[in-house]
Amino acid sequence: MEHSLNIVLIEPEIPQNTGNIARTCAATGARLHLVGPMKFHITDRQVKRAGLDYWDKLDITFYDSTEEFFEKNAGGEFYYFTTKGEIAHSDMTYENGAYLVFGKETKGLPEELLKENHDRCVRLPMRGIIRSLNLSNAVCVGTYEVLRQWGYPELVSKGRLTKYEW
Numbered sequence: 001m002e003h004s005l006n007i008v009l010i011e012p013e014i015p016q017n018t019g020n021i022a023r024t025c026a027a028t029g030a031r032l033h034l035v036g037p038m039k040f041h042i043t044d045r046q047v048k049r050a051g052l053d054y055w056d057k058l059d060i061t062f063y064d065s066t067e068e069f070f071e072k073n074a075g076g077e078f079y080y081f082t083t084k085g086e087i088a089h090s091d092m093t094y095e096n097g098a099y100l101v102f103g104k105e106t107k108g109l110p111e112e113l114l115k116e117n118h119d120r121c122v123r124l125p126m127r128g129i130i131r132s133l134n135l136s137n138a139v140c141v142g143t144y145e146v147l148r149q150w151g152y153p154e155l156v157s158k159g160r161l162t163k164y165e166w
Helices: 015-028 045-051 066-072 111-116 135-149
Strands: 006-010 031-035 060-063 078-081 099-102 121-123
Touching: 006 015, 006 066, 006 135, 015 031, 015 135, 031 066, 060 066, 078 135, 099 135
Parallel strands: 006 031, 006 099, 031 060, 078 099, 078 121
Antiparallel strands: none
């Protein structure tokens, strides 16, 4: 069975985070959805450098607004990552074709969106004295939890030494 995972960034603000997330998507085969307005251009040096030379291996779609994103992906299985969620990310079961939705670095996702989707809001557990994880770290944790649940489809699970045999 072919699996499909979608990472959604709504109004990202920090180019290095988006570059790191693009690299995670390229490494895992997840599709990246960038929802504007964004605080930078995808061609900015910081974005390109963080994503290294993996941009040609990335499936990426751009949207002008949150409304356009939801309109074009109507019927999707959306999971909202937020510090305001009450369900641990590892306690949620993710459907094939899942869209992991992340908000902007300074404000997260709009509360009205979270209220409308309370049962799909997940949180990465952390100490209460910390406001949140870095966005690119949160995306990576969420992505790999979904892939773990799915058995890491199409990913290479075993490495090898370059000079020696095991």
